[in-house]
Amino acid sequence: MSDISDVPFDIGYLGIGTAAWAVAGLKIRAWRRDPSRGLLVVALTIAAPATAFVVAAPVVYRLIDRIANLGNLATLLVYLGITGFSACAVVLARMWTPPSERAGSQVWDAATAATWRRVRWPLAVFAVLVPVMIVLFFTGGADNPETPLTFDTTFAKIPGIAIFLVIYQALFGFALIDIGRVCLRHASRLPPGWLRRGIRLIALGGLVACGYVVCKLIAIGAAYARVSGLEWLSTALGPGFATLGSVLITSGFAGPAAAAWTRRRRDYQALRPLWDVVYRADRRLALEAPPSAWTERLAFRDLEWRTARRGLEIRDGQLTLRPWVDPAVVTAAGQVAERAGLEEGDRVALIVAAALRSAVEALNSGIPPRPREDQAPLPGLDTEPAEERAHLVRVACNLYAPLTGEALAVATATG
Known part of the structure; x- marks a missing residue:
């Protein structure tokens, strides 16, 4: 021994x-x-x-x-x-x-x-x-x-x-x-x-x-x-x-x-503000009601599936809100992004964030949807699948950013 x-x-x-x-x-x-x-x-x-x-x-x-x-x-x-x-x-x-x-x-x-x-x-x-x-x-x-x-x-x-x-x-x-x-x-x-x-x-x-x-x-x-x-x-x-x-x-x-x-x-949690926007616009887009803040913080399992599902629901929400997007907001956001010297990915994200916010406000105000021929072409919808999640995270981060607020203010002033 x-x-x-x-x-x-x-x-x-x-x-x-x-x-x-x-x-x-x-x-x-x-x-x-x-x-x-x-x-x-x-x-x-x-x-x-x-x-x-x-x-x-x-x-x-x-x-x-x-x-x-x-x-x-x-x-x-x-x-x-x-x-x-x-x-x-x-x-x-x-x-x-x-x-x-x-x-x-x-x-x-x-x-x-x-x-x-x-x-x-x-x-x-x-x-x-x-x-x-x-x-x-x-x-x-x-x-x-x-x-x-x-x-x-x-x-x-x-x-x-x-x-x-x-x-x-x-x-x-x-x-x-x-x-x-x-x-x-x-x-x-x-x-x-x-x-x-x-x-x-x-x-x-x-x-x-x-x-x-x-x-x-x-x-x-x-x-x-x-x-x-x-x-x-x-x-x-x-x-x-x-x-x-x-x-x-x-x-x-x-x-x-x-x-x-x-x-x-991190991506799952970062997408929450953007998901909230489209969910409030049309609750039929989501499979279930928004999780509570604690449920979100304690999410440790099935994150890939949850994040992918959240991304798909956001995409559906973008298509649903497109008839209410104001072309003036898209133009103003592009101008603000150009003055700020943003790179292409951030420029697109800023435009989409401003467009979605304006669309939600128009929908909530009872403004009728635009006919298909008058709808503004929204960038980012043709993003490659491998890059889509990163694009949506950028949009979520820009949703309430100062530049987005500036773009909305410019569109309102020129309108």
């Missing part, structure tokens, strides 16, 4: 495993909504090591061995989990699409025949060596004593177990170097932003985790040669590298997702 305290490892491994599984759960949820092999591979790349960390926690490790009535079985499960990460990382590295070949915001390709040709041989190596690892473990006689923290240095003296350990470390090290190399190459081609930061964190995490492999191989070699005094490389320094690497890799996957979630939530 090892004299190393289990408590720090329980806290560390369970904490990291739980956090990683939370990220994996989000990726699995995203994959279920938008099935793609890229998302599935990302989810598995996170879930496999997350499971390994949970199983590696001594309290869980001993529980598994007790249930199975086989000492150190949890070690095999941990190493198979990390090997699963290694295989997924190799596939992910080859699925990553270079920025010059992307369609829109696509990050990985559709796993075409060319992709599978690139991963065929690496996966074949994993497919051959994983059963070899399993056979070596069960025939090596490493079931006693139970050693959740010192398995490698305790049983590396057995040739079969030593080979098992070296195969595991070699596959893990190959995957870490491969994913680090690919991520660094892709990050250098990306524009500044959370995606580039996340990919660089994954690369850094992979390279840091290589320290775990180096420490383990030295400790395993020393134990096999019956050289004492280097066990700390396996029990302290190596796990430290692995822990730091896993935190960086998990953060790399979580960072862009968290940034995207934050952006969706």
Whole structure:
């Protein structure tokens, strides 16, 4: 029995495993909504090591061995989990699409025949060596004593177990170097932003985790040669590298997702004033009544669907209000935008915001709608789908801006 305290490892491994599984759960949820092999591979790349960390926690490790009535079985499960990460990382590295070949915001390709040709041989190596690892473990006689923290240095003296350990470390090290190399190459081609930061964190995490492999191989070699005094490389320094690497890799996957979630939530809330305007004009446009302020603040789930629905309802409201848009307001808003030196996107947003406010006022005042031939052409209605949300957010931000009020005042004065 090892004299190393289990408590720090329980806290560390369970904490990291739980956090990683939370990220994996989000990726699995995203994959279920938008099935793609890229998302599935990302989810598995996170879930496999997350499971390994949970199983590696001594309290869980001993529980598994007790249930199975086989000492150190949890070690095999941990190493198979990390090997699963290694295989997924190799596939992910080859699925990553270079920025010059992307369609829109696509990050990985559709796993075409060319992709599978690139991963065929690496996966074949994993497919051959994983059963070899399993056979070596069960025939090596490493079931006693139970050693959740010192398995490698305790049983590396057995040739079969030593080979098992070296195969595991070699596959893990190959995957870490491969994913680090690919991520660094892709990050250098990306524009500044959370995606580039996340990919660089994954690369850094992979390279840091290589320290775990180096420490383990030295400790395993020393134990096999019956050289004492280097066990700390396996029990302290190596796990430290692995822990730091896993935190960086998990953060790399979580960072862009968290940034995207934050952006969706910000857009959803930013569109509320514009949605209120069209809802008050025609309540039939909305599927449900406006949520309360607290409901809006506490909206954390289904943000993509909610924001997309809000955008569609706003678009319907724009079309409904178009017969009440005053052409003089459109002209005045264009002049105000030109004097202010606004860029094209902001100019269009200002015109639309002023036009909608004037249309709502005209509708509420009982002014009859204009016939189709007299309706003012409203910019922004032909915005590309990929840019539509950003356009509507700009309109919402301009709805009660000083320049919009100025445009309405100019239209009123000239009218």
